[in-house]
Amino acid sequence: MATLVARRRSWLDRVPVVHQLRQSVGLQRGMLIAGLAITGLFLLVALAAPALAPYGFADLRDEAGLFGSLQRPSSAHPLGTTVGGFDVLSRVLFGARTAVFVIAVAVVASLFLGVLLGVVSGYLGGWLDRVLVVVADAVYAFPSLLLAIAVSIAISGGQARLVGGVMAAAISITVVFIPQYFRVIRAETVRIKAEAYVESAKVLGTSTARIMFRHVLRNATRTLPLIFTLNASEAILTLAGLGFLGFGIEQTQAAEWGFDLNRSLSDVTSGIWWTSIFPGTAIVLVVLGLTLVGESLNDLADPRLRGRRAAAGAAPVEATEVTA
């Protein structure tokens, strides 16, 4: 047993996702790799959208003139054009940018606020804790999309410019997610507060702030990568939902899949499939990829769910004679 403990991990093993990838086997490994591949592709497209896309997301014309409305997929427009005359492929590719931006702002903001509030509330307890828990519960009680719409209207006043629209979407998602981080971190903090190493810090006379940030916080954040990935997929769905309901970003300001879907609603009934299929597929793919990563990380983090290679040392069970 002692030999197990003594072995040091290489630096590669200590990088969060790489470590899990090396640890996984079988189906869990397949899921993780598929998820990572889709997520990687998504990030790559977001990064390289201007190079990949044949036109800008708001372009209506090139040297040859207007694109035309609702053109079938052709060599000039591989995925066709929309009712407003935009190139679908360009809009789908640029949509990845908007999505990444919104996810990054929303998740990072809710992460910092939620974690901070969670640690303080969980460790200090008392009336502050009670008030924050009630507020978090109240936020939970609203349907998240309704809350996001309300916040979005409050921030942008109904106008949908790039920064205003994107920030409105991001902030409205932040408001929905803060209680999630808050709850997870608060629960962990309450558990860790009773651990012997926190008590041992307390009997040393360590100050409350030092205990909170040196001993509690770092131990409470173990589950974060997991919520992070699962929340990212939820953030995309919320963004797409906002756009689909018409609270998105104007098509001339940014490309956003949900809003494009909203605009292609009437096309579907008249047999025009290319305006809705591609943005819809993009949403499904990204959510699938992020969920696969999140779920496999979740399974791998739990030793009871984690698959392992069968032990090779002992021979498999052999049939011995049975006298009954």
Place this chain on the structure above:
Amino acid sequence: MSDVVELRDLAITFATDGGDVRAVRGVDLSVAPGEVLAIVGESGSGKTVTARSILGLLPETATTSGAILLRNHADTGTADVLTLRRGGLRAVRGRDAAMVFQEPSTALNPVYPVGWQIAEGLRAHRRISRAQARAAAVDVLRRVGIPDPEHRVDHYPHQFSGGQKQRIVIAMALVLDPGLIIADEPTTALDVTVQAEILDLLRRCRDEFGSAILLITHNMGVVADLADRVAVMYDGEIVEQADVRTLFSAPRHPYTQRLLAAVPRIGTGKLRDKIRPSAAVEELRQDFAADEHLVAPGEPVVEARGLVVRYPGRLRRPGFTAVDGVDLVIRPGEMLGLVGESGSGKTTIGRAIAGLTPVTGGSLRVLGVEMNGVRERAFRPVRRRIGFVFQDPATSFNPLLTIAQCVAEPLVVHGVAGDAREARPRVDELLEAVQLDRSYGDRFPHELSGGQRQRASLARALALDPELLIADEPTSALDVSVQARVLDLFAELQAELRFACLFISHDLAVVDLLADRIAVLHLGRLAEHGEAEQVLADPKDPYTQRLLASLPVPDPDEQAVRRESWRALTTR
């Protein structure tokens, strides 16, 4: 009659993240009818895995080879458990071999009455009417010594005490009259006075029911009390198998000899008289001497007068009084052993002295500060003069800091050193004093064994030259040979550095090795308090007498005599 169970060349391998672990290798064992075979060994030796494999209770990650031949109930043949599939295993479990688990409070389902749970075993193996099942449950409860079984059969597990719950678990095992009972540490979770009763019951299981018992334990006293034959396991192999008298009087294998020598016994003298201090401790002592101590000589370090600690109750229910009117004094340089069973309030007293639990009544003066109604701000400067060693070395270190950072923490917090790097020379000195190589400072807590961690914990407690050290069951999570080493270190450091110490333990033998004076707690009150020799040699209080008599000694013949005196005490 053939053997009840025979293990032939059993090997068990687990697949883990760190590669394969061969937990059991080439084990040959057999248990004869009506025999008690004890498997002893330290944690990780493979004794529990061996026992669980007899009932096919291994996790999916295990691979087995060899054979386990279990005689069937009607004594008409044997079956190899390792080749059985689900249905076959189900038929064997409970009927041919039954299991008694370590922790009775988790082995019983809290939402069903105990009678129903006992009958569940009967229903699994034969068609039986409700009235018959109930009658069988009442009958078996009576036989395991539950008073008023006709009435108690409808009670739920939480309405029984820990010892009674273990009796019920044993009743569940007995109800199908299996040929073999596997008892996995059946008394480890119980207090020593209850342990004596359960051991007595297990002996009756053998005598009256004719069951063979496979007893898994790490406690050599329990082995001496109950076993007929002993198998010693070490690192997955059986190193010695012998008759219980032969094993205790003439152990052959060096590991067995070491194991027996490490078991603490009452009346073998103080450890500090046998130890010569190492150079590292000598060096530390000079630092200690240079430190000015603020308590005047002769004035007690801790003084409790009518100390009361009450935990508040919920929703207008009365609170729980954990400590009720205790008077205690710890003088400078003295070691006080605080002994009691679970729930006696011994840990609460330790926590109250360290300022972790508020005092609700009476007076408690710690290093000159009155703790009743003290504010954290007023007590913080006193904290640096108190060291604390926790029970469980696995959880008392922040898992994300290295050992050196953990040991340096008190120095940094109290401004003796700016950061962990600056404190390193002092940390190295401390680590060497507790016999850890300074390279251990760069490891993380999970990379150390339990004993090493507990020594590092001691180093941390001593970092600020405390005048008072509170040790809350510092060795009860450790194996017996590791415990011996930690106790030696404790005795050495205390003898050299002369700090006052409150040593909390449930084990009288351990306290006898270290303490100058002993205080015995019972249900929050002080049962007895006096010089160690006097308390242990001539206890005045009936509770102390019972506690002493219940403690099994690692010697089968002496234990037989003690058992009789225990019977006389409890039936009186």
